[in-house]
Amino acid sequence: MVKLTDVARAAGVGYGTASRALSGKGPVGGDARARVLEAARELGYTGDATARALRERRTRSVGLIVPDMTNEFYTASAEVLQEVLRDAGHHLFVATTGNHPGREQEALQEMAARRVDGIVHVPSGPSTAAASPVPVVELNRYSGRSVPAIVSDDFVGVKELTELVIASGYTDVAAIVGPDTYSTSRERLAGFKAAAEQAGFTEKATTGKRFRIMSSDFSAEGGASAMQTLLSDLPQAVMPLSSRLVMGVLKATRESGIRVPEDLSLAGYGDPDWFEIWGPGITTFAPPLAEMGAKAAEVLLDLINGLEPAHVVSRIPGTLRIRGTLTTSRD
Template identity: 50%
Template sequence: MNVKLTDAAREAGVGYGTASRAISGRGSVDAATRDKVLAAAEKLGYRTNAMARALRENKTRTVGLIVPGIINKFYTESATVLQDELDKSGYQLVVSTTGNDAEKERRAIESMLNRQVDAVVHAPVNPQAKFPKGFKVVELNRRSDLNRPTVTSDDATGLKELALHILDQGYRDIGIIVGPAELSTARDRKAGFINALETEATQRGIREELRFRVVHSRYSPTGGYEAFAEFRNDLPQIVVPLSTQLTLGVLKATQENGIKISDDLALACYGVAEWLAVWGPGITVFAPDLPAMGAAAATQVLTLLDAAPLPENHLSIPGQLIVRGTTPKV
């Protein structure tokens, strides 16, 4: 039996338009009516004809997500919320990864365009990565040089709070590990953290006491491990890797070299992972709000798909400083 939407509407006792809005998730329908329509559709075995709908709307009802990797919790948490929010509006997520490689990114973009996705949520590698003119793109976590709509973490505020905490605890010799200089996340985190350190140290009259060293590396445990070698023969009081992946590498390096956190070396970092709370005495961290970033990216892209103006082109989502046992007072 070929069940039609009109059958589901009749079973639920509503009009065709109401049933259509309830099943598509687009438009205003109260929760009780939506539940009634969905129950009727399930009872009758009604299924939407996605291909016919796409042809009518001239849309594929898919959104691309291009990120460095799906193992990194930074992107899996955001992607999960992004998919949930898009699903409510009848869109599916198509994911491609770049491994932070510009050539892989170019191929990922080409693949998304060949699939005729309606829009892309993108964590840029190449700051000049190109899409066709007028194509709908929202940048997540990172920003390009092309002034596209973006959703990023408010790292400036969060890293300022982290810097103040480190100075409050008495640390003056600080080792900083950041990602590749060509990525906006690395540049922004480095600038925000160092500016906060220098400004606050000047205000406190301790600028001459402040010493910090910065090492750039790949966003990976191997990158963190290799970067820590720069400090091994001249340990700072505290090391601050500005990503969770970098932190994993630092922990491996300190373990191999018999360096005890927090006795020999204090540690604070940037990122989100459950193990940060349970490793040793717990690691002090500035944690971006990844679910909120994913939800904001969904809102941005759905607004673009509706051809509506964005209230704000660039959204900066607050995170949280979480103080734990790896930053004891000096």
């Protein structure tokens, strides 16, 4: 049976350093942590998880609660989250809620029953949940609870994307946003309106610079329905502010014979792989999904180890990706 002393010897560190590196507790200098983890993998060291859990009063497990695992938002963040937690010796349990508050409450109760050490949670809206007995970090959205939240800086990102659309010469722009129960919808809408109003646009104006806002759920069907509503008075540019809304808009335009970008320019949100290869490529604001997952894991580990985060809501900047669906206005 491989012992911790064997791991320490193989990594060229002391027993205490090896213990801290594997437990995630306490400082480990230089590249010692990476050497210890590599030595543990090569030697097949697992330790006595049950005994360690009893000593530490921890299960070395973390819960992840997300709406679904088909959205690239959650799969990309969850992949990095799992890597960071695994390197710190934690296992990840995943529950999906479908954005239903009732299922969300059930998932929180189930995670508590499993005695997880902490939870990373994508909330479905304003929270009515009781205080959690374990540390919680919110991811992508924030509910208003007094817990840390790691989100994309959507206000700034969408504002810059809207400024890019306006700078391209468009004076009639429509945005399609999600339900206002989600903090993501509110931040994206606020960014869009801030840029449009600063440029002198007026909502629902009949002449001059105008912007329109369509609300939908975050689905391809919702995006298609919103786009169908716009067909009778087609804007010059449309901004569906989620990747699924983009998909719905493209479906509706194809079925209606509207060409993107020849007849209608488009700037979206998110950056799944197909955005780069569809047609001329989709101009978009890409949120920092990997960075958000890594930051959420880092903050949760700090909370588990008794440290407090510096900020309640941490907003991480994303990136504009300029591609062919946004062209210079032809008017």
